[in-house]
Amino acid sequence: MRTVHFDHRNHARDAAFPSPFHSRQAQHNRMKEWSRWSDYLSVPAYWCADMEYFAGRNACGVFDLTPMIKHRVSGPDALPYLNRLVTRDVAKIKPGRVGYSVWCNEQGRVLDDGTIFHFDEGDYRICSQERQIDWFLTSAQGFDVDVREETHDVAGLALQGPTSFAVLNALGLAGVETLTPFGLTTFDFAGASLTVSRTGFTGDLGYELWVDPDHAETLWDRLFEAGELHGIRAMGSQALDLLRIEAGFILAGIDFLPAWEAVRPSHTRSPFELGLGWLVNFDKGLFTGRRALLEEHERGSRYRLVKLDIAGNKPAKDAYVFGGDGKVIGTVTSAMWSPSAKASIALASVETPHGESGEELDVEIYYQRELKWHRVMARARVVDKAFWDPPRRRQTPPAKF
C-alpha cells in the first residue's frame, strides 16, 4: 500500500516513511540498520555488502527502487514536450522501449539524468534521482501535456544479475525472454498489472519491476519463492553502488552536481563534460540548453569525466588526480576495488585537454592500516570501456545460467 502520507499535519513525527516493501525488507535486514533515501527508509546492507554485491554478479539481487523519483508525462504534446526538455531525440524511444537521457538548464548544465519509459503513444514515465516537479511544470507551459509526480504511487524492485531471467521465468512471466535490453512490457500479476523493463543500474543482465504499492509485498514474496533455487538475495544500497561503479554509471550528487542545487555554478557540468555527448542531439530541433551546448561543442569543454584503471590494489577514494607535470587536474568522484575486473577502478572529473583515452595520469591515494595512515601515488590509465560489460547483458533470449 501507499506508505507516504505527508498531507497530514502529523507527518513530521518521523523523518522517513517505510517503503511498501518494508515488512519484507525488515525480515531480511539482519543488520537492523536503516538509512534514509528521500522520503523512505532504505537498507544500506542487509547482512554484508560484499556478499550482496556477489549475488548481483553471480546469481541475482533484489533492490528496492521505490524511492526513485518518478514522473508521469502524458497528453497529445508529450513527445514534443519531452523533446524540448531533454537532450536526446525522444522520437527514437518507441512505445515499449526505455531510453536514458539527461536534461539541462538554459546554460546547458545538467539538472539530472534518468530513464524515460515509453508505455504508449503519448504516455511516458521519467525516473530520476532528484526531484524535478517545479522544473518539469515550468517546462510544460505552452504544451498540451499533463505532468505529475507519481513517486509514491508506484513500487519498484530491481532484480539484477545473471540468474534474473531464470527467476522471472520461474515466476511464470510468459514471453519475458523476448524482452531486449531497454525493452518494456506488462504482465497480469496477482490481479494487478506488473510492468517489467530490461533495465538496471548494474551493467549486467537485469530487470526492473514496477507495480502498484498494494501488490508490493505479494511481488516480493513471489519473487523470492521463484528465486529460491536461483540464488536470489536482498541487496542494499552499498552493494548497488559497487555494481554501478563497475558498470561506469554516474550518480547525481556524487559524480556530478545537479545544477538545480548548485550555489557555485562553476561546479556544475554539461553533458559533454560527463561523457554523455552521445545523448545530445542538435538535429532534432530546439531543446533547453541547446544554444549553450552548441557553443560549448564548438569551443570545447572544460572538464571530462573519465574511467580510470589504477595500478596496485588500493581504492582511490576521493583522490586528487595529477597530470604529467605534477599539477592537480581533477578529482576522483567514485572509486573501488573491483572484484569482478580485479582492478582498482575509479570515475574521475579532470580538466581538459586531459582525459583522452589511454592517457597516463597519477592519483594520490590515502589509506589506513591499523590506524596508521599511508599515502601512495599510483599510475592511472584513462580507459574507454566499462570495467564490467559481459555479453550476457545483451543476449536475447537471455541464458538461464
Add this chain to the structure above:
Amino acid sequence: MSTKYNAIVIGAGHNALTSAAFLARAGMKTLVVEKNDYIGGATVSLETYRKDWKYSNCSYVASLLRPEVYRSLKLAKYGLQIVPYGGGATFSQNGDYIGRYVDPDISRREVARHSQRDAHATERFDRDVMRQARFIRQFLLRTPPDPTSFRPRDLLELLYTARAALDLGEDLIYDTMRFYTMSIADFLDEYFEHPLIKASHAGSGIIGSAMGVMSPGTAYVLLHHAMGDVDGSMGAWGFARGGMGAVAQAMHDCFIDLGGRVQIGQGVSRIIVKRGRAVGVALENGDEHYADVIVSGLTLPHTFLECMEASDLDAGFLDRVRHFKIRGSSGKLNIALDGPPRFTALPEGSELARGDLHFVDTMERLERAYDDWKAGTWSKDPYIDLLIPTMTDPSMAPPGKHFMSVFVQYVPPKVDGKDWTDAQVAAFGQNVVNRIEEYAPGFKDLILHMEVRTPRELENEIGLTSGNIFHGELTMDQLSFNRPLPGYAQYRGPVKGLYLCGSSTHPGGGVMAAPGANAAREILGDLRRINTVPEGWLDD
C-alpha cells in the same frame, strides 16, 4: 575632572564594545561612556519584571554576529553561548500553518503539503539566496572602497569587488543587480505559487525596514537576514544563552580584561572639537574626557545632530545627515508568562513552538500592514515575529515559566504626526495581544507582566533614532560605499579624530559586530598601531 585617553568610545552597544575591545587590545587606553545605567544598547537583557526573569528587551536572536570577532575576542571564554533554535511556523487564518523544520526532508514535505511544486522550488530559492549570501559575506569584514578615489587601497578594494563579481559568473551578475533592487514580493513570485509559502518567506524582507513587501529593495533585506550562520549552518538563527545581553556582557568583560574602562550612567552632551579636530567629550554631569580619537557607536543623526555643534560641521554634510533615511517601523512586546501558550493549529508537542512564529498568510495582508504605517498609525493586522526563548534556554525564567519576545511591525515613530501617548502605547500592545490570543486561546490569562515598546521607547531608552533598529534603512542608496553617506563609508567622520563604529556604517544593522570591528581596523591604521582586528574567513 578630566582624564586623557587614547580613545573614547561613545555608547556601550555591541559595536561600540567591539571597537573598544580591539583598540584596547592594541594597547590603547580606552574609555567607553554610556548614558544608561546598563551596558549593551539594543543588545541587552534586563530583569524588567523580576530578579529571576531575564528579557531580551530589544534584539532577541543572533545569527549575524561575525564568528571571526566571536573567536578573536574570546567571547566563548567570557561566557557567551549561542544556541540554535531551528524551525518555526507561519499560521494561516483557516487554522492551518506552514512549518519549517530542522530536518530538510521534513521541511520539504511540509511545503509539499501545501504545494508540491513549491517544495521543489524551495531548493532553487535556497540556492539563489545562498549564492547572494556567499557573495556578500566576503565584504562584511572589509571596509568599502571609495569608488571616486585613486588611492592604491581603494583601487585594490575595487579590484577585489570586481573580481568577486566576476567569480559569480555572467548570469549571476545579472541576478545580483536584480536582487538588490527588487521587492521581496516580486522576488518570491519568481519561485513560489502558494500564498502561505510566500508569506512565510516575506517577513525577512521587511523586518526592521520602513518598507512594504511590494517596495523595491526589500529583497536585499531578506538577504540581510539570511547571510548569517550558527556554527556554519547558513541562514540559521540562535539564542544567546541568558538573553542577548550576554553578547554585550562577554564583549564588556573582554574589554575590561584588556584594561579598558567603562563609565555608565552619563551620556555625552557634546563632542569637543578644537581647531577642526575632535579631542574629547563633555558628559551630562559636566565631566570632560580627552582622547586622541573619539569613536561614536551612536546612530548617524544622534552623533551629529545631538552630540555636535552645527558650527563644527559643514552645512552640506549636516544637511545630508538630516536626510539620512532612518525611520522607525517596529515595536516590541516582552512578556512574562505563567506557562507555555498552546497554539491550537500545531500538533500537540510540536517542535515548531520552539521556533519563530508568524501570523500572516498573504502578501496582501503584509502590504496592508504597511499601509497603516504610511497612514501614520500602527498596523491593526501587524507582522509578528514571536519567539519563546525559554523553550530552549533554561536560564532566563523559572522552570515552567516563560519569556516571550514579540517583535511587531509596523509601528510608526509618531502617531498621526504627534508623539505617542501612554494610552496609545497601551492600545498598540493590547491589539498585538488580541492577535496572538486568536491563535493561542488562553494566552492572555498566562501574562504575568508585559513591557510594550514603540519607537518612542526605543529612541528614548537606547537612542535608536526614530526607533529604527538598524541605525538606518538598508536600501541600495545607503549600503556599501554609500553607508552612511557617500564619502564617509570608511568609518571616518568629517572632523579629524572622529570615527563612527555603529550600525549606521557598513555593513549595517543587526547584532553583527562587523561595523565595530571594521572601524577599529581603520583607527588602528590611521594611528599606525598594530592591527588587532581579524580578517574575514572565506567560505571556499
